[in-house]
Amino acid sequence: MITVSACMIVKNEERVLARCLDSLKGLVDEIILVDTGSTDGTKEIAKKYNCKIYDFKWIDDFAAARNFSFSKAAMDYIFVADADEVIDEVNREKFLTLKQHLIPEIDIIQMMYANQLEFNTTYNFDKEYRPKLFKRLRQFTWTDPIHETVMLDPVVYDSEIEILHMPENNHAVRDFDIFQRLIQKGTAFSEKLISMYARELFIAGEDKDFLTAESFFTGLLEQEVSEEVIKLIQCILVRCGRIKNDSELILRYALKNIATGKASAEVCYEVGEYFYNKDNIKEAVIWYMNAAFETDAELNIHYNKELPLEKIALCYEKAGNTEEANNYREQAAALRESLM
Template sequence: MKLSLCMIVKDEERVLPKCLGSVKNVVDEIVVIDTGSSDRTPQIAQKFGAKVHQFQWCNDFSAARNAALKYVTGDWILVLDADESLTQKIVPQLREVIHSEEYLLINLLRQELGAVQSPYSLVSRLFRNHPQIRFSRPYHALVDDSVTEILRQEPHWQIGYLQGVAILHSGYQKSTINQSNKHAKAQKAMEEFLATHPQDPYVCSKLGALYVETGKIAEGVDLLAKGVKIAGENYDILYELYYHLGIACSRLQNPKQAIVYYQAAIKLPIYPMLKLGAYNNLGNLLKATGDLKGAKTAYETALQIDPSFAAGHYNLGMTLKAMGLFIEAIASYQKAIVLNPKNADAYQNLGVVLLKVGNVQGSLNAFRQAIALHEKHNPEEAKRLRQGLQEMGLM
């Protein structure tokens, strides 16, 4: 089976080499649609053997992606953005699944590097080169609508997913979002789509979440609540709606209602890795409201799903410390540090707990690491911590 990579790009010379390098020994063809780059993006793509075509941007991602599909010759299509890369661990599974006869679409687990909230999402990025598969929606373009229609007409097809993280996505870094003005572009495109598709729960979820993120919380809550009413049994979308309603209620200082929404989200029958954000946020709220036992259970459940969830280990450590379970807290902080060695707060809280159990030297070592990390990003905290240790006679 021949596998084609299909992309749309514009001014991506900084990140494109990493993306294309991750697939150079995986795909048989690279098709790139350039929507008006002013940098070396087209030349870089060509160096990786890509067939580069031009497309006049019309504020519609689906139109651009569908234009790319016209040039694809492979049996299967993999879609990546320039700020994404394919993990090498997933390649054997990917090569195996495209030789199966029953699948029309394969969902891929994407890790959102730098995301403040949910660290994973499931994206429909690997699909058969079927003549009726097309992208829809001007922003957050996806093939799901056309796939649903094909399944009605050709019910022998199946939808599957690969086990493990397939795509690493760096686009959620704050600097990246601000630099590319992503929020404004997304809002404009989705508002235009909503005007003509007012009963679409997917756009209610995405636009509602964007409103909440950009401070338009009342508008966001109204749109998310509308989405819940019309989502039906579309559990993946329903999860996002409940999840973002939880975030909105937290920002409105309504933790009780936020907890209700997060609990509703985690009860839904969806891919467990997608629930990490809800479990983590639920734990944070339960801890803040004094339910330490409930918070501990939420964090532990998240870590059962993903033992490499660094934030979960740190938050569990904070809860265990508050419960007076210092030995267990030390273990959690140490796991958090192994997974994220740049977490100054983890070192700092580890130092506190080590001091409580009498390990003065270990505590000082942890505090020194915290100070060194704080000095790079938060010098005021480094100064405060150093002064505190001096007053205690520890430095």
């Protein structure tokens, strides 16, 4: 049977930590807990569970903290755990079975990350596979009987284990602060990180967060970025234009987005919002309809699901058409229910 190190990075998690550590009992062989500056009772709780506690000075870099935690692990595999995660009894049994039967050729085990949409996380699926268990030391092997080569791609196994993500609140405020500090430092953003920033804005950002981010996303257009990222930037800048009631800004980036031949739901929705706020109900309905039925969401699935349908209902309500308003409101409610 394999051995497992659980590696965690934490800060001020006293409200949820015990719940997480209870669910890890009997599953892992050691718990590495890296604290990035707790001022509450986090460390005291961790000591009760015999965690190996290390301090790490926070430098606005989760990857650095994760790497430090991995460097302290000593078991065969490393399980990446967060304090707001829980493994219920059904999935504890699956985890134990996995430990007993895992073959050494597997490098990475993915587990289903569940309960995403309920807490406004930066992902658009309620359940999705994430790599959670990693082989600590990887052995390289040669493959192919002729023209042999070293196998570089890891062997990944999709398990049936579900990890419940149960945060008490979303981390948007913390994340937006970190993004801004990284920008001020001149840190280069990967396209993945740009996408995550844009997605988090559209899922949990307030107007002030968009306006704070506007210059960063505008500046990205002067760099070499992919067409996919350009579309995300257009979504952000159209939203900024709508917030500022800047019709020229909306027009500039909405038209470029639509000219691609595949408009983004977020852009259509924001144009709808602009006309709705101008009390131009007929025009608003056209754009909300496009968001709901003719486009795909880039950043937040709700923008081509129930959100535009709810606004169409409001438009019909304003126009005095109660029957159509109720029709679209029911469609919106059914979609919202299906996503939870």
